[in-house]
Amino acid sequence: MVDIIQLSHIQRDFEVGDQTVHALNDVCLGISSGEYISVMGPSGSGKSTLLNLIGLLDRPTSGDYFLNGKRVSTLSEREQARVRNRSIGFVFQTFHLLARLTAFDNIELPLVLAGVRPVERKSRVREVLQATNMSERACHKPQQLSGGERQRVAIARATIMQPSVILADEPTGNLDRRSGLDIVTLLESLNTKGITLILVTHDTELGKRARRHIVMVDGGIKLDTRK
Amino acid sequence: MSYGSTFMFAYRALLGFRTRTAFMLLAMAIGVAAVMVLTSLGEGARRYVIGEFASLGTNLLIVLPGRSETAGFSPTSGLGTIPRDLTLEDAEALLRNRSVRRIAPINVGTTAAKWQGKEREATVIGSNADLLEVRHWEMASGRFLPRMELTQATPVCVIGQNIRRELFRANKALGEWLRLGERRFRIIGVIASEGRSIGVDVQETIIIPVASAQALFNTPSLFRILVEARSRATVQTAKRDVIDTIKRRHQGEEDVTVITQDSILKTFDRILRALTLALAGIAAVSLAVAGILIMNVMLVAVSQRTAEIGLLKALGAARRRILLVFLTEASILSLMGALIGLAIGQLGSWLIRARFPDLPAYIPYWAVLGAMGIAVLTGVLFSILPANKAAGKDPVQALSRR
Numbered sequence: 001m002v003d004i005i006q007l008s009h010i011q012r013d014f015e016v017g018d019q020t021v022h023a024l025n026d027v028c029l030g031i032s033s034g035e036y037i038s039v040m041g042p043s044g045s046g047k048s049t050l051l052n053l054i055g056l057l058d059r060p061t062s063g064d065y066f067l068n069g070k071r072v073s074t075l076s077e078r079e080q081a082r083v084r085n086r087s088i089g090f091v092f093q094t095f096h097l098l099a100r101l102t103a104f105d106n107i108e109l110p111l112v113l114a115g116v117r118p119v120e121r122k123s124r125v126r127e128v129l130q131a132t133n134m135s136e137r138a139c140h141k142p143q144q145l146s147g148g149e150r151q152r153v154a155i156a157r158a159t160i161m162q163p164s165v166i167l168a169d170e171p172t173g174n175l176d177r178r179s180g181l182d183i184v185t186l187l188e189s190l191n192t193k194g195i196t197l198i199l200v201t202h203d204t205e206l207g208k209r210a211r212r213h214i215v216m217v218d219g220g221i222k223l224d225t226r227k
Numbered sequence: 228m229s230y231g232s233t234f235m236f237a238y239r240a241l242l243g244f245r246t247r248t249a250f251m252l253l254a255m256a257i258g259v260a261a262v263m264v265l266t267s268l269g270e271g272a273r274r275y276v277i278g279e280f281a282s283l284g285t286n287l288l289i290v291l292p293g294r295s296e297t298a299g300f301s302p303t304s305g306l307g308t309i310p311r312d313l314t315l316e317d318a319e320a321l322l323r324n325r326s327v328r329r330i331a332p333i334n335v336g337t338t339a340a341k342w343q344g345k346e347r348e349a350t351v352i353g354s355n356a357d358l359l360e361v362r363h364w365e366m367a368s369g370r371f372l373p374r375m376e377l378t379q380a381t382p383v384c385v386i387g388q389n390i391r392r393e394l395f396r397a398n399k400a401l402g403e404w405l406r407l408g409e410r411r412f413r414i415i416g417v418i419a420s421e422g423r424s425i426g427v428d429v430q431e432t433i434i435i436p437v438a439s440a441q442a443l444f445n446t447p448s449l450f451r452i453l454v455e456a457r458s459r460a461t462v463q464t465a466k467r468d469v470i471d472t473i474k475r476r477h478q479g480e481e482d483v484t485v486i487t488q489d490s491i492l493k494t495f496d497r498i499l500r501a502l503t504l505a506l507a508g509i510a511a512v513s514l515a516v517a518g519i520l521i522m523n524v525m526l527v528a529v530s531q532r533t534a535e536i537g538l539l540k541a542l543g544a545a546r547r548r549i550l551l552v553f554l555t556e557a558s559i560l561s562l563m564g565a566l567i568g569l570a571i572g573q574l575g576s577w578l579i580r581a582r583f584p585d586l587p588a589y590i591p592y593w594a595v596l597g598a599m600g601i602a603v604l605t606g607v608l609f610s611i612l613p614a615n616k617a618a619g620k621d622p623v624q625a626l627s628r629r
Contacts, residue, residue: 057541057622078545085543096538096626100243110542112232157542 003066004164004196005031005054010063012049012219023049024060025219031198033164036191038210039200046219047200048169054198055088055167056080068164085114089158089195091187093170095150097142103153104129104138110161128156132186148179155186165196172206184209233548237555247528248560254524255564255602256571258517262598263572263590265513268579269506271588273499278587286328287361288466289486290321290452290473311477312448315377315437320472326457326465331358332377333451334440340433341406342394349390351407351433353440361453362420364429369401369416372436380438384412387430391417407433408443454485462487510594514601521561521602522609529553529613536617537625546618553614554607561606565599572598 012024023046031037039047052058053065056072065073072083097106104125111121129135132152142150151171158166168187172180184199184206191197201207215223241248292313318332334353339346358364359371371385384405391400404411412435420429441447456465466485473483539549572590579588617625 052621052623055541057626078547081540081543081545081548083543084541090541092626096534096541098243098535098538100240105239109539112236113539113542113544113548115229115232118232161543 003030004033004068005029006064006066006069007054008064008066010053010065011061012046012053012058013061022219024053027063027219027221029214029221029224031196033196034191034194035212036188036197036210037199037212037214038207039198039214039216040202040204040207041216041222043202045216047216049219050216051167051169051198051200054165055090056084057090085110086161087163087165089161089163089166091151091154091158091166091168091171093173095142095147095154095174097150097153097157099142102139102141103134103145103149103156106142106153107156107160110157114161124160125156128160131159132156146179147175148182151175151179151183152186155183155190159190159195163195165198166190168197168199170201171199172201172203180206233551233555237552237559240552240556241559244528251521251524251528251560252564252567254520255517255561255606256568258513258520259565259568259598259602260571260575262510262513262517262601263569263594264575264579266506266510266594267572267576267588267590268586269502269509270591270594271576271579271586273502273506274587274589275585276495276499276502286456286458286462287488288454288456288462288469290454290469291484291486292448292482294482294484311480311482313452313473313483314447314449315441317473317476318449318452319377320476321452321454321469324465324468324472326461326468327454328457329357329361329455331355331361331453331455332437332449333358333453334437334444334446335427335450336440336444338408338443340390340394342403345394347390347393349407349433350427350431351435351440351443352427353435353437353443355437357455358434358453361455364418364420367417367419369414371416371418372434373415375436378438379436380442381436382410382412382439383415383436385416385418385434386414387418387428387432388421389428389430390433405433407435410439410443412439510597514597517598518601518605521564521605525557525606525609526613529610529617533617533620533625536614537620537622540618540622541626546615549618550611550614553610557607557610558603560610561603564606565602568602569595569599 007027007029010024010027011022014021014023027050039050041047049058053060060073063073064071067083067087072080075083098109101109107128108121108125111124116124126135129138132155134149134152134156137145137149142153145153166187171183171187175183187197187199188209199207199210207213212226213223214221290313292311315332318330321327321330331354336351337348338351340349354372355377356372356374359366367388369385372383373381375381384407386400386405394400394405395403400414400417403414405414418429418432418434435443437449454465454469456462466487469485470481470483474481536549539552540546544552576588576590579586
């Protein structure tokens with residue numbers, strides 16, 4: 001099976017004062033299509049940096065990154081934005097919904113950015129609202145929604161472009177246990193439909209649910225195990 | 228992302244942050260309105276001064292007997308010679324010049340005016356029919372002095388508003404006989420105009436034919452001759468012609484002084500220039516204040532939205548797109564703010580005009596353009612600059628700001 005994500009000798013350094021911190025140190029990683037991976041590790045181990053790199057929110061200091069067999073680490077800013085829009089869905093710990101927009105409009109945003117025609121946008125948003133069980137709450141603004149509902153909206157937004165990869169950074173971090181489990185179940189159901197799911201968490205119980213576990217320490221992959 | 232959806236997104240962002248949008252519009256509007264109201268005040272003062280002098284008649288020349296020292300020293304004149312009086316014949320001779328359109332000889336004196344036992348002291352001006360046009364006066368009722376030979380002494384008079392009010396009160400003045408000194412004059416008109424002319428309040432004046440005045444005050448001479456040149460451009464020619472005519476008639480003696488409004492206007496040009504400079508200063512300061520106000524509001528507003536910019540990038544908006552969104556937003560905001568400011572400014576200057584009708588407080592067009600331009604320019608510039616900075620950041624950093 002061809003790797004959907006291929007990282008080779010990725011280095012990501014940060015300058016902190018006059019010191020260089022190696023957030024990622026010579027990371028090599030291959031991820032196949034449809035995998036369910038959890039990335040764990042103590043804070044500062046580089047797991048969020050890894051996720052940002054995969055999500056093209058950050059650029060490596062050196063090394064190569066191939067997404068769907070295409071080298072994306074050297075793409076221009078505009079092209080990377082396009083790849084983010086088409087191929088990658090983000091789910092954040094703090095949801096990052098726009099407070100002034102309704103659930104419907106938040107979900108629609110990637111379609112608007114992609115330049116999809118309004119008629120098509122409406123029907124696609126309705127589809128994902130149904131899939132995430134949020135049809136009833138479509139016209140509510142984020143502050144009228146519970147934490148779990150907000151994360152559902154965020155997930156709906158992440159899936160609207162039918163990406164090949166969903167990157168979730170502590171998606172349950174701001175939720176109580178029950179709605180957290182709810183969200184993970186939703187994400188897992190997306191994975192069973194073939195979307196590659198990469199989950200960053202420091203909740204070991206949650207991490208164990210994935211089929212492949214990556215443990216990071218000090219900017220390197222310490223463990224990479226499959227069930 | 229199409230331009231239509233960019234516009235909609237920006238528009239809805241403005242609607243979404245209602246309070247903030249309202250405050251930004253307010254800041255813009257106040258800035259723009261302040262510029263407009265202040266400049267309209269300054270412009271009003273400037274126009275008021277111009278108007279006051281223009282109402283004197285810009286084509287007007289005043290001929291006075293005697294050589295004024297300030298007009299320059301000439302060895303052939305002055306030196307103990309007594310100036311000749313100006314006469315009605317002098318006045319008529321002036322009319323023969325092509326550069327002269329009208330003349331109004333003036334004789335002034337004070338005498339007691341009596342009607343049915345009521346009496347008051349009044350200034351009497353002797354003149355002719357053309358005085359009305361030369362002085363730009365308006366009639367309240369009746370008509371002005373009739374056209375006739377300057378030497379003809381007809382017993383008619385035209386009175387000012389105060390004279391009418393004080394002597395006649397509610398009674399009808401037109402057609403009544405008014406006694407001036409030992410003579411009686413029929414009242415044929417009342418002057419509506421206010422203001423002063425040759426140092427006399429028009430409302431306090433009685434105007435009679437010049438020949439009658441000469442008889443009344445027992446003098447063959449004239450106090451002044453008012454000359455109206457054919458146009459503003461011929462004022463200087465008229466001045467020369469007047470001097471030449473009088474000189475010829477006075478055996479070569481240049482014993483009159485001709486005051487043109489131009490020389491008065493030249494003096495007041497200096498006042499006007501000072502006023503205009505003050506106005507420019509007011510405008511510059513208020514524009515700068517408005518600009519800084521808008522700049523601050525915009526800087527704060529955009530830096531509050533760093534996280535949103537980060538999110539838009541994560542969702543696949545390129546830097547150019549984000550700038551376009553903020554540019555659109557700032558343009559809508561600035562234009563609306565400027566338009567509201569224009570409306571407030573117009574209203575303000577209208578209120579000033581309504582409250583002080585004498586002050587033509589109109590907003591000069593350059594102030595409108597300047598204020599709107601500065602508002603839109605600073606509004607756009609100071610939303611684009613911080614937005615550009617935010618868009619240049621890594622989305623990671625931008626998103627970490629909550």
